[in-house]
Amino acid sequence: MAKLLLSTLFITLIGLSPLAHAQLKITVTTGMIADLVSHIAKDKAKVQALMGVGVDPHLYKATQGDVRKLSRADIIFYNGLHLEGKLQPILQKMQRRKTVIAVTENFPETRLITFDKLHDPHVWFDVSLWELAAKEVQKTLTEKDPENAAFYQRNAEQYRARLNELHQWVKQEMQKIPLAKRVLITAHDAFGYFGKAYDLEVMGLQGISTAGEFGLQDIKQLKDVIVARDISAVFVESSVSPKFIESLVKGVQAEGKQLRIGGELYSDAMGAKGSDADTYIKMVKHNVHTIRNGLLGKTTEQETH
Amino acid sequence: MPSIENWILDLWIIATASLVAASCAMVGVFLILRRQALMGDAISHSVLLGIVLAYLLAGTNTLWVMLTGAVIIGLLTAWLSESLHKLSRLQSDASIGIVFTLFFSIGVILVSLYTGHIDLDQECVLYGEIAFVPFDTVIWGDMETGTDLGPRAFWLILIVFTLVALSIAIGFERLKTVTFHPSLAVSLGINITFWHYFLMTLVSMTTVASFDAVGAILVVALLIIPASSAYLLATSLKRMLWLAIAYSQGSVWIGYALSYWLDSSIAASIAVSAGALLALTLMVIQIRKWIQQQHYAKQLQSGESA
Numbered sequence: 101m102a103k104l105l106l107s108t109l110f111i112t113l114i115g116l117s118p119l120a121h122a123q124l125k126i127t128v129t130t131g132m133i134a135d136l137v138s139h140i141a142k143d144k145a146k147v148q149a150l151m152g153v154g155v156d157p158h159l160y161k162a163t164q165g166d167v168r169k170l171s172r173a174d175i176i177f178y179n180g181l182h183l184e185g186k187l188q189p190i191l192q193k194m195q196r197r198k199t200v201i202a203v204t205e206n207f208p209e210t211r212l213i214t215f216d217k218l219h220d221p222h223v224w225f226d227v228s229l230w231e232l233a234a235k236e237v238q239k240t241l242t243e244k245d246p247e248n249a250a251f252y253q254r255n256a257e258q259y260r261a262r263l264n265e266l267h268q269w270v271k272q273e274m275q276k277i278p279l280a281k282r283v284l285i286t287a288h289d290a291f292g293y294f295g296k297a298y299d300l301e302v303m304g305l306q307g308i309s310t311a312g313e314f315g316l317q318d319i320k321q322l323k324d325v326i327v328a329r330d331i332s333a334v335f336v337e338s339s340v341s342p343k344f345i346e347s348l349v350k351g352v353q354a355e356g357k358q359l360r361i362g363g364e365l366y367s368d369a370m371g372a373k374g375s376d377a378d379t380y381i382k383m384v385k386h387n388v389h390t391i392r393n394g395l396l397g398k399t400t401e402q403e404t405h
Numbered sequence: 406m407p408s409i410e411n412w413i414l415d416l417w418i419i420a421t422a423s424l425v426a427a428s429c430a431m432v433g434v435f436l437i438l439r440r441q442a443l444m445g446d447a448i449s450h451s452v453l454l455g456i457v458l459a460y461l462l463a464g465t466n467t468l469w470v471m472l473t474g475a476v477i478i479g480l481l482t483a484w485l486s487e488s489l490h491k492l493s494r495l496q497s498d499a500s501i502g503i504v505f506t507l508f509f510s511i512g513v514i515l516v517s518l519y520t521g522h523i524d525l526d527q528e529c530v531l532y533g534e535i536a537f538v539p540f541d542t543v544i545w546g547d548m549e550t551g552t553d554l555g556p557r558a559f560w561l562i563l564i565v566f567t568l569v570a571l572s573i574a575i576g577f578e579r580l581k582t583v584t585f586h587p588s589l590a591v592s593l594g595i596n597i598t599f600w601h602y603f604l605m606t607l608v609s610m611t612t613v614a615s616f617d618a619v620g621a622i623l624v625v626a627l628l629i630i631p632a633s634s635a636y637l638l639a640t641s642l643k644r645m646l647w648l649a650i651a652y653s654q655g656s657v658w659i660g661y662a663l664s665y666w667l668d669s670s671i672a673a674s675i676a677v678s679a680g681a682l683l684a685l686t687l688m689v690i691q692i693r694k695w696i697q698q699q700h701y702a703k704q705l706q707s708g709e710s711a
Contacts, residue, residue: 161534161670162534162536162537162670162671163536163668163669163670163671164536164661164665164667164668164669164671164674165668166536167414167415167418167536167537167539168411170537170540171410171411171414171539171540186532186533186534186537187537189541190537190540193540193541193542193544194540196544196549196553
């Protein structure tokens with residue numbers, strides 16, 4: 101460690117490589133990617149996210165400062181798969197002048213969920229896919245800053261080990277729920293990958309975009325499923341108004357059946373700093389706890405006591 | 406460390422915003438005078454139908470397909486509400502409201518019927534973000550090696566601005582007669598219908614191109630507010646047009662400075678500045694009126710005592 105410090109100091113003093121002492125400036129789109137990059141680059145980079153805490157990517161509004169964040173970045177990471185909407189083609193054009201990388205760039209086609217030619221962008225809910233994203237980040241950092249390759253590799257390996265552990269844990273937790281009851285009902289279809297990876301059936305009120313409207317038919321179908329399969333809880337999402345799910349719950353209760361809101365899930369954005377979901381890993385854990393307890397009929401409060 | 410490259414980014418943003426503002430201000434003057442101020446808002450909703458239809462017909466959501474669909478539906482909105490207004494003697498705001506809500510609702514139904522699983526709404530595919538304008542450049546030739554010609558939105562709105570400015574310059578006398586004295590225009594043998602539709606074409610083109618550059622809310626604001634400020638002061642159509650342009654440029658510059666200072670949304674800051682300028686104008690007018698009243702009262706008093 102002392103050796104590393106000394107050599108860094110030496111290089112800084114004679115100013116051979118500006119990269120050795122200047123932090124990399126990295127701009128990312130979502131909070132989840134910011135968290136991922138920070139775990140791998142640590143103090144070697146200054147990571148800034150365009151979308152603030154709790155901002156739904158569909159409703160993100162750029163500020164004047166975002167112009168600078170993009171223009172001054174050494175590396176830009178984004179999610180891709182159309183999550184960034186109209187920003188995506190712009191980012192692709194910026195690849196001419198900058199290192200601009202979609203963390204989902206090298207995901208195998210077979211692992212992606214496809215709806216009429218377009219992919220579902222919410223890949224972060226399959227933890228094993230997020231591990232692939234970590235690989236992509238490590239590769240990019242190494243190419244841009246080869247001197248710290250070993251540092252990035254060590255961090256990435258550590259973080260990927262943690263992700264792997266998380267992936268196994270989520271699997272175990274979900275298996276505690278009886279298969280017939282393993283149905284996740286939320287306001288919009290953000291949990292497709294979660295369902296695919298951990299063997300849950302996922303149903304949503306809205307389509308992929310949180311801006312869309314849903315049909316009466318959708319509500320009726322959901323009600324039928326809930327009654328037929330004896331599902332005890334549905335879930336609200338942090339970035340979608342709870343009123344749709346609340347009206348669904350009231351509708352089912354009106355038919356004399358017990359249904360409650362199992363809790364709030366973080367879907368398109370992580371929680372605020374200081375909350376129990378302010379990192380990617382905490383966010384996944386929060387969601388898994390909430391889903392497991394909700395579907396098993398326990399309340400989250402019981403868990404914490 | 407400030408670099409030239411960063412200043413160029415600001416310059417592209419301000420240049421694009423200025424052209425959008427000037428085009429909207431010119432078109433807005435005619436909308437205000439014809440009591441169709443909410444046409445921009447109407448078009449911002451009805452374009453959803455254009456986007457969905459274009460997607461269903463062409464099978465892709467490329468920008469050019471979306472823009473074409475949006476302009477055509479924008480035209481239809483303007484034309485239909487104009488015809489409804491004339492045919493049924495409904496007020497123009499009522500007929501605008503009928504047409505755009507109808508189009509928007511058909512759009513919503515089509516979205517839930519056919520495109521449930523893809524992100525297809527005007528917010529995602531049409532409305533632009535002014536902050537990203539400098540990065541979205543036109544590349545001539547190969548994606549890797551071709552020449553960078555500058556922001557696409559800037560060139561698109563430059564073409565629209567030129568068309569609008571030329572049309573108004575050439576058709577100025579006709580547009581004036583048609584707007585202020587429609588019956589005189591008829592007796593002079595001017596084809597009123599042609600000029601109505603000509604104007605509505607300009608409106609649809611300007612709004613859709615501006616949506617693509619700066620997003621919806623700023624377009625609606627720029628269509629209405631600078632022209633309204635100008636309306637408060639102007640004594641002739643020509644003067645109103647120039648005043649509206651001046652107000653729109655002032656809003657862009659003050660707004661950009663505001664967004665820089667607060668690190669806020671550029672579009673919203675420009676819209677707020679336009680509103681502030683209007684409020685300031687109103688205040689100045691009221692104060693001048695008050696001073697004048699005081700002045701007359703004094704004159705009256707001194708006349709009585711003499």
